[in-house]
Amino acid sequence: MGFSQPIPGGTQPSDLFRPNPMMNLEFSVVAPAIILTVTLVAAAYTTWNSDPRPTIGQVKTSAAAELIRSHQEREPAWRAKAARQFPGDVWSQDDDFFLSEYRWAKSFWKKHAVAPGIVLMLLDTGLRSRDAEPNVVVSACKPRLAYE
Amino acid sequence: MNKFSLVVAAIDRAFERVPVRLSFFALVAFFACLPMFESAGWLNDFRDAHILYVYEEGAVRAVLDDAALPLWNPWYCGGMYNLGTPQSRFASPTFLxxxxxxxxxxxxxxxxxxxxIGMEGFYRYARLRTESAVGPALAAxxxxxxxxxxxxxxxxxIHFLGFELLPLVMFGVDLAARARMVGILITALTFGFIVGFGGTYAAPIAALMCILTAGRSLVEIRRQGKPILQAITFLVCAAVFSVIVAAFRLWPVFETLAQAPRMLAGSPGHEHYRFTEMLFDHAEPKMGIVGKVGYMYFGIFPIVAAVFGLLSRRFVVPLIFSALFVWAAAGNSATPSLFALLRELPVFGMLRYPERLLLPASLFLxxxxxxxxxYLVVRAPTRRFWAWLTVVPAVLLLVGTVDSAANMRGVVSKMTLEAPPLQLSQPFRQSRGNRWLVPHYQxxxxxxxxxxxxYPVPMSERLRGDLxxxxxxxxxxxxxxxRISxxxxxxxxxxxxxxxxxLMVNQNWHHGWRSSVGTVVSVDGLLAVELPAGDHEVTLRFFPRSFWGGGLVSLSGLLVLLWLSAAGVSSLRTIMQATAVPLVVLATILVGTNEPRVTDPVITNANGLPLVVEALPSEVTPLDIEFDLPIRLEGVKLPKDQDQYGNLHFELFFRVTGQVPESVGVFVHLESPKKKRTAVDHLVLGTSTTxxxxxxxxxxxxxFSIRAGKQPQGQWRLYAGLWDMTKTKSRIGVKRAPGVAVHDSRIQLGSFVVGK
Incomplete structure (x- = not known):
């Protein structure tokens, strides 16, 4: 007895469900197996071919310089907003700052139709090349007690 | 017997056949998931999706690029134990x-x-207690x-899909209770799958469901007059093997959470059991976020069949179980709160959102x-009336299936998607990064x-993004x-x-790091190796005991389990003896091997200052206040001025000297010059402990801090005290408070100035 059948001592199929002439279901192995296989293959095939058209693009040198400069200029305002939003909570301040940075960077790559990675590499390069001490230390992860 | 009932019987027989059933389930799932397939190559822009992606992608890169086991993830948080972080899912068959x-x-x-699998698991679980295959197959x-x-x-x-395995693991428990070895095998393998698949909800809820199922099975067996002791033994073996098979993941996860305990606050709940829009309205994600509406969509269509279920004799137990989970899903809003009681249990304290317990409630429903x-199908042959009556709920269930699939398709079609991250091959380095964009950095x-x-990931303060x-x-x-490699x-x-x-490495230290030369140490949480003078080729490798130890325990347990199943062992004595084998392996590892002791976490306030201090800092005003509970207030630090952002920072210094009820917290009243009160009450001290x-x-x-902002300028007063925040809501009496004014158990701790 297969283990999908009712358990011994448990409920048994009623006589109604004993085989009868209408239940000549040889098709119930081959046809469903084909359906199952086709479904699985279709799922795999559709998934495999779901790549979006790649967007890489390029940022002009002048735009790149402007990006880095603008990033550096905006940072104090983002930090101040975060500090006011989350007084005394350094991780949340960082997190809010990074949210501002994310939104700003996203608007840039959308506007210039470039891959996000290109913009982020430029920002990283900009951080490393700042004359003043760059803020490259991040507060340790300590999520708020109730985070939404 | 009418012709209609023959058709019903034919459908019933068809559903009993695995290929028919699976093809039906696969077609339904395909219809529901088609939008997922079509957009699978895109990056989900939801914030949580980014983080969970990085865990899985880190594991994929470790295996494919490095030909290594994916234990460590250097791309996030300065490096973390990828197997130990509870939300990674690669330790499961789906990783393939x-x-x-x-x-x-x-x-x-x-x-x-x-x-x-969820459909098939539900079918098999429900089929055990019904005469017909139609009901379980249509409800699945x-x-x-x-x-x-x-x-x-x-x-x-994605790890929440582990909930799909709940019925399968319950099915295994049912079989184990009937002294079927295959039941132990199914329970252990499925539980291992759930644990390996990650998350902090599915595994504890699965354990709870297994306990309920086991209890129910035992009652049934007893009623049938069958040997109860044998059933209990099989169930205990199923439980032990489940833990053993899951040890490869449980050990790392528990180790991680012991180092960095997760702290939750608040009293989540749903007043008056208001689940209607959550359960019966289609979800309508807005701005990339699924709100309360449709969050747990179930639909109204199965209700008619459920009503007929109440005519069956066997509805009582699942109805009670379902009601219990609905009660728990109400969270802290229910009085008394079953959810609060659940959270008192070990592990269950990590459950934050009670409404997710509606899922097990729906399973029983x-x-x-x-x-x-x-009930209807077995009566269909007797009278035409029953035959036609069967059609109504059956059709409604099919409509419900299409409706649920439509809800899923609708939700998926409203996802915010981005192009996949741009791959760039370059030597690894840390960057400041951005957790909202982390897949792109990786x-x-x-x-x-x-x-x-x-949870508070242990991160070194010495990590830098510009080295x-x-x-x-x-x-x-x-x-x-x-760097050589x-x-x-x-x-x-x-x-x-x-x-x-x-030798300093710009990644977090973890006691699982090993070095070919010198001694691995933590320098303020940063990974470092102490080396003697001279030339060295130092190879650092991450190989924690919790991984290989847990893996060995799981492997030995799995081998024993497979042997017991293959050999058809039914002797209780042999099964119990075999259970001891992996336990001996575990004991040998614990006793026979050594690993650097896991350091106690440095717990901090939200402002980064340590929670525990040896003595009062110099600028703190000492106090000597005792309460009616074993708590002392020994100091207060008031702000001298606002900081550059207009914030005011306060510190209270407490000492707990005995047992205190869970519900006791601090009330803080900041009183303006015009006697207007701002409350900063809190249950959790320093956002870290009660x-x-x-x-x-x-x-x-x-x-704690507040924003002064546009608050009235002038001299403010600080009052504080203790109160029972959730139960009696009353203040805790002050036993003694020399040198300060106390009124109605409220202590005046001093004054400060707001404004220039």
Whole structure:
């Protein structure tokens, strides 16, 4: 007895469900197996071919310089907003700052139709090349007690 | 017997056949998941999806690029134990799909397959207690296509699909209770799958469901007059083997959470059991977020069949179980709160959102749906009336299936999608990063120090995102370090030292790191190796005991289990003896091997200052206040001025000297010059511990801040005290408070000035 059948001592199929002439279901192995296989293959095939058209693009040198400069200029305002939003909570301040940075960077790559990675590499390069001490230390992860 | 009933019987027989059933389930799942397949190559832009993607992708890269076991993830938070972080899902069979299809695309296929498993699992579980296959087969898609699964895919919470395995693990428990070895096998393997698949909800809820199922089975067996002791033994073996098979993941996860306990606050709940829009309205994600509406979509269509289920004799137990979970899902709003009671249990304290318990409630309700269909189906041959009456709930269940699938398709179609990250091959280095964009950093082989997790990830303060090289010598005058090779799991560095020095690695320390030369140490949480003078080729490798130890225990347990199943062993004595084998392996590992002790976490306030202090800092005003509970208030620090952002910072210093009820917290009243009150009450001290859980005998700094903003200028007063925040809501009496004014158990702690 297969283990999908009712358990011994448990409920048994009623006589109604004993085989009868209408239940000549040889098709119930081959046809469903084909359906199952086709479904699985279709799922795999559709998934495999779901790549979006790649967007890489390029940022002009002048735009790149402007990006880095603008990033550096905006940072104090983002930090101040975060500090006011989350007084005394350094991780949340960082997190809010990074949210501002994310939104700003996203608007840039959308506007210039470039891959996000290109913009982020430029920002990283900009951080490393700042004359003043760059803020490259991040507060340790300590999520708020109730985070939404 | 009428012709109609013959058709019903034919359908019933068809559903009993595995290929028919699976093809039906697969077609339904395909219809529901088609939008997922079509957009699988895109990156889900929801914030949680990014983080969970990085865990899985880190594992894929470790295996495919580095030909290594994916234990460590250097791309996030300065490096973390990938197997130990509770939300990673690669330690499960679905990882094979990620390896073959890539992390992004595999998510759709994993969801698809787990939905099918959810349907089949539900069918097998429900079929055990019904005469007909029709009911369970028609109810199964409703279970597997619920709103929580649609929400989970939308949010990238793929590990929540582990809930699809609940009925299968319960099915295993049912069989184990009937002294079937295969039951132990199914229970243990499925539980191991759930645990390996990650998350902090599915595994504890699965354990709870197993306990309920076991209890129910035992009652049934006793009623049938069968040997109860045998059933209990099999169930105990199933439980032990489940833990053993899951040890490969449980050990690392528990170790991680012990180092960095997760602290939750608040009293989540749903007043008056208001679940209607959550359960019966289609989800309508807005701005990339699934709100309350449709979050746990179930639909109204199964209700009719459930009503017929109430005519069956067997509806009582599933109805009670379902009601219990609905009660728990009301959270803290229910009085008394079953959810609060649940959270008192070990592990269950990590449950934050009670409404997710509606999913197990729905599972039991759908069992009643299966009973209802069966009630009608078995009567269909007797009278035409019953035959036609059967059609109504059956059609409604099919409509419900299409409706649930439509809800899933609708949710998926409203996901915010981005192009997949740009892959860039370059030497690894840490960057400041951005946790909202972390997949893009990882794809460029940059680590993101910016980090968000549900628990306080141990991160070194020395991590930097701008170093010219990631491995360096400290002090720099002692010599040089040159990277020879780097993979996510192993780093080789050549050092040339004129004096003993430390090789510093710009990643977090973890006690699982091993070095070929010297001694691995933590320097303020940063990974470092103490080296003697001379030239060395240092190879650092991540190989924690919790991984290989847990793996060995799981492997031995699995082998024993397979042997017991293959050999058809039914002797209780043999099974119990075999259970001891992996336990002996575990004991041998614990006793026979040594690993650097896991350091106690440094718990901090939200402002970064340590929670526990040895003595009052110099600028703190000492106090000597005792309460009616074993708590002392020993100091207060008031702000001298606002900081540059207009914020005011306060600190209270408490000492707990005995047992304190869980519900006791601090009330803080800031009173303006015009006697207007601003409350800063809190249950959790320093956002880290309650009085009840606080270490006793030590001084605890409780820091909190407010924004002065447009508050009235002038001299403000600070009042504070203790109160029972959730139960009696009354203040705790003050026993003695020399030198300060106390009125109605409220202590005046001083004044401060707001404004210039």
């Amino acid at each position: 799909l990620s390896l073959v299809f890539g992390t992004l695309k595999a998510q759709a296929l994993i969801t698809f397959l787990l939905i099918i 898609p409703i279970f597997a296509l619920q709103g929580l699964f649609a929400t989970s895919y939308h949010n990238g919470w 759908l069992e009643i749906v299966g009973l209802g269909m069966t 794809a460029m082989n940059l680590g993101s120090l910016s980090c968000m997790e549900a 010219p090289q990631e491995e360096y010598v400290d002090p720099p005058s002692s010599g040089t370090a040159t 780097w993979t996510s799991q192993q780093i080789t560095v050549k050092t040339s030292l004129t004096a003993p020095a430390r 009085f009840a859980d606080a270490p006793t005998g030590v001084l605890i700094r409780d820091a």
